[in-house]
Amino acid sequence: MFERSPVASDPTRSRGREFGLEGSIARGPRSDFQRDRDRIIHSIAFRRLRHKTQVFVAPDGDHYRVRLTHSLEVAQIGRVIARVLGLDEDLTEALCLAHDIGHPPFGHAGEDALQEALAPHGGFDHNANTLRVLMRLESPYVEHDGLNLTWEMLEGLAKHNGPVRQAPWALAELDACFPLDLASHASLEAQVAAISDDIAYDNHDIDDGLRAGFLTLDHLLELPSLAEQWYAIERRFPGAPRERLLRELVRGQIGRMVNDVLAETRDRLADSGAATVEDVRAAGRALCGFSDAMRAEERALKKFMYARLYLHPEQVAAAERAREVIATLFAAYAADPGLLPEAWRTRLPDEEPGRSRTIADYIAGMTDRFAIESYGQVTGTVPEGLRNV
Numbered sequence: 001m002f003e004r005s006p007v008a009s010d011p012t013r014s015r016g017r018e019f020g021l022e023g024s025i026a027r028g029p030r031s032d033f034q035r036d037r038d039r040i041i042h043s044i045a046f047r048r049l050r051h052k053t054q055v056f057v058a059p060d061g062d063h064y065r066v067r068l069t070h071s072l073e074v075a076q077i078g079r080v081i082a083r084v085l086g087l088d089e090d091l092t093e094a095l096c097l098a099h100d101i102g103h104p105p106f107g108h109a110g111e112d113a114l115q116e117a118l119a120p121h122g123g124f125d126h127n128a129n130t131l132r133v134l135m136r137l138e139s140p141y142v143e144h145d146g147l148n149l150t151w152e153m154l155e156g157l158a159k160h161n162g163p164v165r166q167a168p169w170a171l172a173e174l175d176a177c178f179p180l181d182l183a184s185h186a187s188l189e190a191q192v193a194a195i196s197d198d199i200a201y202d203n204h205d206i207d208d209g210l211r212a213g214f215l216t217l218d219h220l221l222e223l224p225s226l227a228e229q230w231y232a233i234e235r236r237f238p239g240a241p242r243e244r245l246l247r248e249l250v251r252g253q254i255g256r257m258v259n260d261v262l263a264e265t266r267d268r269l270a271d272s273g274a275a276t277v278e279d280v281r282a283a284g285r286a287l288c289g290f291s292d293a294m295r296a297e298e299r300a301l302k303k304f305m306y307a308r309l310y311l312h313p314e315q316v317a318a319a320e321r322a323r324e325v326i327a328t329l330f331a332a333y334a335a336d337p338g339l340l341p342e343a344w345r346t347r348l349p350d351e352e353p354g355r356s357r358t359i360a361d362y363i364a365g366m367t368d369r370f371a372i373e374s375y376g377q378v379t380g381t382v383p384e385g386l387r388n389v
Contacts, residue, residue: 005086007269007280009033009187015151018135018178019144036153037094043147045101045138046071051367052100053107055205055309056212056389057318058368064208064389067100067107073204074099077258078196081288084262087189095156095193102130104364105371106322106386113326114360121353122169129364130157132170135178137361155180156190162286169353184281188265191288199257202301203250209309210246212389217246219308225297229253260294314388321385325375326363332378333359339378 011031030038040046049068056064065073075096082092103126104110114124131154135146158164158171164182167175175182185191209215221227226249233248268287274280280287290298309315333340334356337348344362349355366374368386376382 002083002086005188007188007274007277008087009091009152009189009277011088011091011150017148017150018146018154019148031090032150033088033090033094033153036147036149037090037097039147039149040094040098040101040134043101043134043138043140045133045365046097048365048367049100049103051369052103052105053110053322053368054201055107055208056315057106057109057322057386058372059389060387061211061389063211065204067103070200070204071097071100074193074196074200077199077254078193081192081196081258081261082189085188085192085265087192091152091156091187092189092192094153095160095190096196098130098134098153098157099160099193099197100126100130101133102126102128102364104129104326105366105368106319106326109319109322110326110364110371113323114330114364117327117330118353118356118360121356124360124364125168125170127157127161128168128171131174132361133365135174137365151178151180152187152189154178156186156193158182159184159186160190160194162186170357181281185283185286186281187277188280188288191286195261195288195290198298199254199261202257202298202305203254205305205309206253207247207250209305214309214312214315217242219304220249223300223304225300226253229256257290257294257298260291261288264289264291264294318386318388321383325371325383325386329363329371329374329378330359333362 011033014032046068049071050066052067053059054065054067054070059066075093078092078096079089081087082089104114104124111124111126118124134149134157135154138147139145141148158175158180159182163184164171167182171182174180206215206220217230221230229252230245230249233245233252237245237248265288268285268289272279272283272287274283274287289295337345337359340348340359340362344358348358363371372383372386
């Protein structure tokens with residue numbers, strides 16, 4: 001068992017929820033952070049992640065990661081780090097599971113299309129949209145809009161990548177209703193969620209890239225850190241099948257990164273003298289992260305992945321076609337709101353920017369496959385070349 005740290009977030013000392021309606025009906029012995037996690041898992045927005053792009057657009061193959069499986073893998077890594085550091089594991093898990101809920105269909109390609117469409121109306125940001133979905137759009141309760149998550153949960157989602165100096169419109173509107181102290185750092189649980197996201201996609205995207213044939217072992221050996229690990233694995237398991245050795249390489253790399261984060265975070269906490277979660281927020285820097293050496297390795301890996309995978313010509317071509325799908329849908333709904341479902345037509349404002357933002361809400365909530373179906377309904381054609389695996 002790991003001892004609870006004094007810098008861990010405490011659900012019994014939460015700053016509360018936007019709508020103070022909790023406790024009227026007892027629903028079991030869960031803590032407030034456990035309730036947050038369960039509300040995420042039971043949400044429609046979370047289930048939709050099953051059919052949203054992670055790396056490959058609308059993949060046909062059953063073995064490729066999508067936003068849902070990625071989020072589960074982030075949560076698995078985050079729970080381990082939180083447990084060893086004595087942080088609140090439930091809050092960490094909830095943040096990991098929810099961090100990508102604001103992504104539109106087709107990943108960053110879809111986000112780019114919505115950003116362009118909403119440029120005259122404040123733009124689109126998937127992190128801010130995560131808060132918009134959870135605080136306003138996902139509304140299963142009679143008494144209030146949104147899931148009514150704890151302040152700590154919402155703060156962590158807003159600031160898991162650090163303080164927010166200039167809040168996008170969606171986050172600014174929500175912060176005005178329920179202030180999240182955007183100028184400070186977030187809890188250690190949120191910082192763990194952010195670094196766990198990096199660890200997960202840095203390594204699991206290698207696995208998917210190899211499976212799809214966009215990456216090869218020779219490509220990976222271009223990176224000295226991966227080459228060193230590969231040769232050590234070959235010596236340890238002589239004669240083993242290459243596919244299994246490659247899986248061992250990915251697992252080993254995750255382990256190296258996790259251990260580095262644990263050691264570096266302990267050092268930063270000791271140097272900072274932080275004794276409470278408020279000390280963490282006021283530290284002026286992230287207290288969870290990679291060491292300088294691992295950060296350099298990780299940056300080299302990201303640069304490599306952009307060159308070899310994310311910006312591969314086939315990926316770029318698929319992303320361009322995906323952007324066109326989203327741009328076409330937005331233009332069609334803006335020109336003829338009668339194409340929207342009745343529930344969305346009735347809530348559509350007459351004036352801007354609310355009108356365009358509501359159309360973007362509808363599109364951003366789509367899955368890849370629903371966006372493709374909607375495109376077919378609007379244009380009478382089926383978009384070609386979206387799937388490249």
